[in-house]
Amino acid sequence: MIFRTWRKICINILLLVGYIFAADNDVTISAGRKGFSIRGAEGYEIRFKGFAQSIGYFGVNDPTDNYNDQFILKRARIDTRIKLGKYIEGRVHGDFASIPKLLDAYLQLNLSSPLSLRIGQFKSPLSQERLRSAPSLLFNDFAYTASLAPNRDIGIQLSGKVAKGIFNYQMAYMNGAQDGSSSIGDISDPKEFVGRFTLFPFINSKQSPLRSFSIGVGASCGRQTNETLGSMHTSARTKVFSYQSTTIGNGRIYRISPQFKCFTGKYTLIGEYIIAGHEVSDTGGSSADLLNRAWTLSAGYVLFGGKRASKGFMLDQEMDIENGYYGGMELIARLQGFSADEDSFNEFASSVVSIQDMVTIEGGINWYIADNTCFKLVYSRSSFMGGSVSGDRETEQTISLSANLVF
Numbered sequence: 001m002i003f004r005t006w007r008k009i010c011i012n013i014l015l016l017v018g019y020i021f022a023a024d025n026d027v028t029i030s031a032g033r034k035g036f037s038i039r040g041a042e043g044y045e046i047r048f049k050g051f052a053q054s055i056g057y058f059g060v061n062d063p064t065d066n067y068n069d070q071f072i073l074k075r076a077r078i079d080t081r082i083k084l085g086k087y088i089e090g091r092v093h094g095d096f097a098s099i100p101k102l103l104d105a106y107l108q109l110n111l112s113s114p115l116s117l118r119i120g121q122f123k124s125p126l127s128q129e130r131l132r133s134a135p136s137l138l139f140n141d142f143a144y145t146a147s148l149a150p151n152r153d154i155g156i157q158l159s160g161k162v163a164k165g166i167f168n169y170q171m172a173y174m175n176g177a178q179d180g181s182s183s184i185g186d187i188s189d190p191k192e193f194v195g196r197f198t199l200f201p202f203i204n205s206k207q208s209p210l211r212s213f214s215i216g217v218g219a220s221c222g223r224q225t226n227e228t229l230g231s232m233h234t235s236a237r238t239k240v241f242s243y244q245s246t247t248i249g250n251g252r253i254y255r256i257s258p259q260f261k262c263f264t265g266k267y268t269l270i271g272e273y274i275i276a277g278h279e280v281s282d283t284g285g286s287s288a289d290l291l292n293r294a295w296t297l298s299a300g301y302v303l304f305g306g307k308r309a310s311k312g313f314m315l316d317q318e319m320d321i322e323n324g325y326y327g328g329m330e331l332i333a334r335l336q337g338f339s340a341d342e343d344s345f346n347e348f349a350s351s352v353v354s355i356q357d358m359v360t361i362e363g364g365i366n367w368y369i370a371d372n373t374c375f376k377l378v379y380s381r382s383s384f385m386g387g388s389v390s391g392d393r394e395t396e397q398t399i400s401l402s403a404n405l406v407f
Contacts, residue, residue: 035079035407043086049079051135052405057236060379060397067236067398073097074402075134079104087111091122103152114160121184124150124177125157125170125196126218128259128272129296136312138268138332139362140376140402141235143296145336148230148276149255150177150194150220154184168198168216176222178249179230179276179292192222192253212310213262224249229280232338235362235380236398241340241354241387244282244347251279252289265307268300280348288343296336303329306368312406319369327369332378334362345387355393356386376402 028039035049053075059067076097082090093104106120123131127149129142155174161167176192177183198216202208227249232241257274273295281287300308305328306315319327337359345351364378378400384393 043083045083047081049081050405050407051075051077051079053134053140053402055140055400055402058399058401060399062397066394067238067396074140077103077134112160114162116159118157118159119155121152121154122157124153124174124194124220125159125172126150126194126220126255127257127274128216128218128261128270131196133311135404135406136310138270138298138300138330138366139235139334139364140378140400141237143272143298143334143336144232144294144338144358144360145257145272145274145296147180147232147338148274148292148294149179149218149257150174150183150192151180152182153177153192153194154186155191165203166200168200170194170196176224176253178224178227180232181230187227188225190223190225192220194218194220209264210262212264213260215260216258218257218259219255221252221254223251224253224278226250229278232340232358234358234382234396234398235360235378236382236396236400238382238396239353240358240382240384240393241338242350243280243344244350246283247280247348248282249278250281250287253278261310263309265309266302268298268308270296270298272296282348284347286347288346288348290341290344290348292341292344293339294337296334298332298334298336300333301331303331305329313366313368313374315368315371318371327367329368330366332362332364332366334360336360336362340387349387351388354387355384357384359383372406374404376400376404 026041030037035047037045037047039045055074056071058069074097075095077095079093087110090107091104094102104122106118106122109117127146130146130149130151153174155172157170157172159170172194174192174194175183175186196216196218198214200214202210202213205211229243229247229249231239233239255274255276257272259272261270275291275293277291279289302308306313313328315328317325319325339357360380360382362378362380364376366374366376368374380398382396
């Protein structure tokens with residue numbers, strides 16, 4: 001059924017392309033760093049992009065064999081973007097890794113720089129970490145803050161840039177998605193308001209090394225009815241917090257997330273903190289207002305061969321060993337943590353699986369051999385405190401290695 005749906009989507013896209021360009025003799029076909037595109041006159045364009053990521057996770061210093069070494073195909077994505085004249089654009093974005101699924105599908109009306117209207121399925125505008133595209137991440141996995149924010153949702157969004165780009169805003173009215181999850185529908189009437197406001201104080205100072213610096217805040221509020229609650233995993237995909245199967249989200253849900261980022265070309269610094277509050281209840285009639293927290297601080301330093309920007313790493317020269325070019329290399333480090341509400345362990349959280357606090361330190365190196373190919377090697381060490389009835393969980397140490405292809 002899923003594959004038939006995707007086949008229909010692809011056929012409709014091709015029919016649309018044919019319709020747009022059939023009567024246009026002024027057509028340009030190009031292929032390069034930004035993907036493949038077909039461009040016609042009067043602002044009509046279709047672009048194809050893709051991203052494939054394969055990762056191996058391996059336990060380190062694991063004599064009791066608690067960690068299951070594994071290779072996974074984490075992402076295999078095709079991204080199609082369409083521009084229909086001056087004001088209208090659209091996107092269809094899917095992932096074929098593991099279980100094929102639709103990620104983004106929306107129509108956007110760009111009325112002016114201060115005002116755009118988006119309708120459909122897209123990323124909820126709250127977490128800075130979650131809003132980053134997967135190919136542009138420093139690490140193989142999103143930070144813990146993304147796990148307390150909604151992922152993709154269905155709704156309507158207003159966004160824009162004002163004061164020459166100094167102030168950016170996004171405001172959305174969505175179905176509502178659980179922490180770290182995406183919504184593909186809704187089972188109740190209440191909806192969720194989501195907003196994000198960002199300042200770029202130095203964006204118009206062309207010579208300033210802080211031109212890309214931004215500081216902002218994201219927030220959401222809504223209500224939930226009989227909703228399944230999210231869980232938390234380490235960077236190495238180990239589940240470390242989940243609720244009892246009898247616990248559901250009932251009542252108010254809210255989040256707030258201060259955030260900042262800065263890219264100077266050589267140096268990268270990204271930080272975010274998030275608070276996620278949920279009213280929950282169980283089948284026994286008990287209820288509580290629980291507050292979970294997560295934070296992250298990431299840094300990067302380019303050793304040679306390019307520079308880091310918000311959209312990713314930009315190479316000076318692709319690898320050419322015979323002529324002494326070895327691509328680009330970047331050192332990365334991250335410190336992050338998660339804390340569950342202490343009241344979760346009265347009767348709502350699973351005491352077998354769940355920890356109360358977690359701190360993870362990570363370091364690694366990224367090697368970019370071409371504009372579209374890189375390898376990432378990351379060491380991760382997670383320490384756990386509280387929660388489990390059997391005492392603190394054993395420290396988890398892992399190494400992850402990924403191969404990434406972007407086109």
